[in-house]
Amino acid sequence: MKETKICVIGLGYVGLPLARLFSTKYKTVGFDMNQRRVDALMQGHDATLEVDDALLQDAINNHGFVCTTDIEKIRDCNFYIVAVPTPVDSDNNPDLTPLVGASTTVGKVIGKGDVVVYESTVYPGVTEDECIPIVEKVSGLKMNIDFYGGYSPERINPGDKKHTVEKIKKVTSGSTPEIGKYINEVYGSVITAGTHLAPSIKVAEAAKVIENSQRDINIAFVNELSKIFTRMGIDTLDVLEAAGTKWNFLPFRPGLVGGHCIGVDPYYLAKCAQRYGYHPTIILAGRRMNDGMGEYVASQVIKLMIKKGVQVISSDVLILGFTFKENCPDVRNTKVIDIYKALKEYNLNITVYDPWANPAIVEHEYGIKVVNELPKQKFDAIITAVAHKEFLDMDIRQLLKEHGVTYDVKGILPRDIVDGRL
Numbered sequence: 001m002k003e004t005k006i007c008v009i010g011l012g013y014v015g016l017p018l019a020r021l022f023s024t025k026y027k028t029v030g031f032d033m034n035q036r037r038v039d040a041l042m043q044g045h046d047a048t049l050e051v052d053d054a055l056l057q058d059a060i061n062n063h064g065f066v067c068t069t070d071i072e073k074i075r076d077c078n079f080y081i082v083a084v085p086t087p088v089d090s091d092n093n094p095d096l097t098p099l100v101g102a103s104t105t106v107g108k109v110i111g112k113g114d115v116v117v118y119e120s121t122v123y124p125g126v127t128e129d130e131c132i133p134i135v136e137k138v139s140g141l142k143m144n145i146d147f148y149g150g151y152s153p154e155r156i157n158p159g160d161k162k163h164t165v166e167k168i169k170k171v172t173s174g175s176t177p178e179i180g181k182y183i184n185e186v187y188g189s190v191i192t193a194g195t196h197l198a199p200s201i202k203v204a205e206a207a208k209v210i211e212n213s214q215r216d217i218n219i220a221f222v223n224e225l226s227k228i229f230t231r232m233g234i235d236t237l238d239v240l241e242a243a244g245t246k247w248n249f250l251p252f253r254p255g256l257v258g259g260h261c262i263g264v265d266p267y268y269l270a271k272c273a274q275r276y277g278y279h280p281t282i283i284l285a286g287r288r289m290n291d292g293m294g295e296y297v298a299s300q301v302i303k304l305m306i307k308k309g310v311q312v313i314s315s316d317v318l319i320l321g322f323t324f325k326e327n328c329p330d331v332r333n334t335k336v337i338d339i340y341k342a343l344k345e346y347n348l349n350i351t352v353y354d355p356w357a358n359p360a361i362v363e364h365e366y367g368i369k370v371v372n373e374l375p376k377q378k379f380d381a382i383i384t385a386v387a388h389k390e391f392l393d394m395d396i397r398q399l400l401k402e403h404g405v406t407y408d409v410k411g412i413l414p415r416d417i418v419d420g421r422l
Helices: 015-023 035-042 053-062 097-109 126-139 177-188 201-232 236-243 265-275 281-291 293-307 336-344 359-366
Strands: 005-009 027-031 066-068 079-082 115-118 148-151 170-172 195-197 316-320 349-353 379-384 400-408
Touching: 005 015, 005 097, 015 027, 015 053, 015 079, 035 066, 079 097, 097 126, 115 126, 115 177, 126 148, 126 201, 148 177, 148 201, 170 177, 170 201, 177 195, 201 236, 201 265, 201 281, 201 293, 265 281, 281 293, 293 336, 293 379, 293 400, 316 336, 336 349
Parallel strands: 005 027, 005 079, 027 066, 079 115, 115 148, 170 195, 316 349, 316 379, 379 400
Antiparallel strands: none
């Protein structure tokens, strides 16, 4: 086997940490279509904050790591890894457009004996039935004759500095048993947590798509519990704490389910099931429950305001946090926007404060303004939507008007200062 030269296509939350890690052991090139992103990375800064600047600069200066938009600079690689997004469209159908583009790029540069491994989350069959045929058509080569394929689902947890890419066990697979072992060895050489070689590409694809679907369903269950217990006047978190004393009770908590994985992957699995003539009732029911939580939070806040005699129309509301999770600048598929939109229907004056979110990106993606500095005014209602570390010790009472309402989506505030929470 010739010397492994790696190219990671897609330098986002998944691709960049992986490329940086591989660069410590192999000649590695990162490829992305966004020139501004590439320029920033080559200057030693990752705007997603997934890779510390010191690590990135070390990779560039001491390990020869290069990021580029020039396809000619990845032509001499022989181990291509595709790590592009796999979103859903407005009807929640899988959108494979980024994968089609990446596969076309691979087809233009892949050579005989080379390997292409997909990391993007897909339903079983996409790699072999959708992506590889594009590579074959563009390159004129045939898989398992001229080149080989594989699938190793991404396992990145944005914002998590404890469970970084090398510390999460990696599932691998290959288009032949032999190439599966090779792919497993390449990943195993940098993943300190170890690897698991799946028996087929479809098994690896299925394993990924059910990981987040399982979490989605469990969160949907506790979200439903929250709705039930709220009507009964029972604190949901008290119930979960009591139930959690049993050794096999799963520690899920209610909340908003956004992001590029848990809020999206179940739709990929559902679409796959429907193609085989099965309607997945539990998976889609979980999605409906979780997709409706933003509107539910807004309705609860309005009810609390009315109960406390707060004038709803034209009142001032502060939403703390906009990213899809804490201590992370990622705003993809954030469900905080659902709270915002539902509240806007009541003609409220809404301020969104998030020290982590990029206001320009938020305005471009969602058409609303986010501020990075805490406003000095007082509010009729405050909603803690994201558990950023900056909010944990904040005395929000200093920001409240006399009869103001506080609603704690994340359960991070002392219960004696909140009027309602999930």
